[in-house]
Amino acid sequence: MPSPAPTPRRVGRPRSAQADAAIMDATRAALVEVGWGKLTMGYVAARAGVAKTTLYRRWPNKGELVVHAVAALFDELELPDRGSLRGDIEGVVISFARMLQRPETNASLMAVVAESTHDPLLREHIREAIVDRQKHLVLQGRERAQARGELPPDAASSEENERLVDLIFDVIAGAVVHRTLVSAEPVDEQWAEAFTTLLLHGLVAASAPRGRGEGGSEGGYQDGSA
Template identity: 35%
Template sequence: MTAENGRPRDARIDAAVLDAAAALLSEVGYADLTVAAIADRAGTSRPAVYRRWPGKAHLVHEAVFRDADTSVIQSTGSLDQDLRSIVARTATLLTSPLARLAVPGLIGEAAVDPSLNQRLLDRFVGRGWSGLDDYLAEATARGDLKPGFDAAILLEMVIGAALAAILVRGPGGLTEAWVDTISRILLDGVNARR
């Protein structure tokens, strides 16, 4: 959401707009979704929506992923289990019913909208996985991970594999077996003991 000077924003409008966007996305899909329809459903005006989000893609991004919290990396002390958890959480995030409808359109729009591209990067590679750098440092200190491994590259590999699999297999193709296979391939590349 964008910051606004002046009187405080009404959080009820924010919630109503996000709820309306999610509901309409489910009903009409990304391509046919409009800010006007979202505003009408939310009982507010288009200017009120545009004061909060610069456009449909930014709004849909927030509506689809507003409850997604990837900031906490659950450390079990086992690189195998922890990396598998990251792959599984990413697969779940990208294959939710709303993500299935929104992600192709968001990727297309992010290619031509630098601010949307940055928001997606922040969510999936930056702040979204903010605990990953610390986790990788701990794994390196334990001797489980090759020194100098880049968290952003790891996430690019996980997210890229998930997006490619969605395109090739469909969202239903990101099964437990897929998660196990991708985790194993990644571990063979990053584990210091292999």
């Protein structure tokens, strides 16, 4: 049985940004502690030290509240410039996996995704608040690689470019989420390197013996990572 919801703290009216941060932290902590089924807006409000009406002014239900709590974590992801397309991909893969391994991220994401399987509106909200918002990392990585000469310029059609960005995001995010949350296997530097080789050069390069070129022959491909 979960412990009773704590009594709200009366320490003066916090600024909006402070209240939002407290609510996000309380939501994620509550999901780890009691799970989706027992989580209530009242429990979160009490844990965050705010009035329940404060939550309802921002989020109409706990589904949207949890989605925003997850989105706030994902907004912490960055794409530091590591000097090459390969380095950028490996870096973001490892950073993403580490974020997913945090208990509050794991519990929040798994809970809201499971709930969204029978809630189309919640699924749409996940796509808008989390998935679409994080595609800026793909755009940023492609722009850097194009500036270095590692990738060709964008296609003439904006629809083609959007489809490509969607595909890149789905491949990277899908592989890391599956590896981390479904298979429960580590995403270490060796796995990130092998995955990046597969992403950049395909099955032939990924299957080549280590020490040979990434194209399956001596010399390999030029991807700016040498």
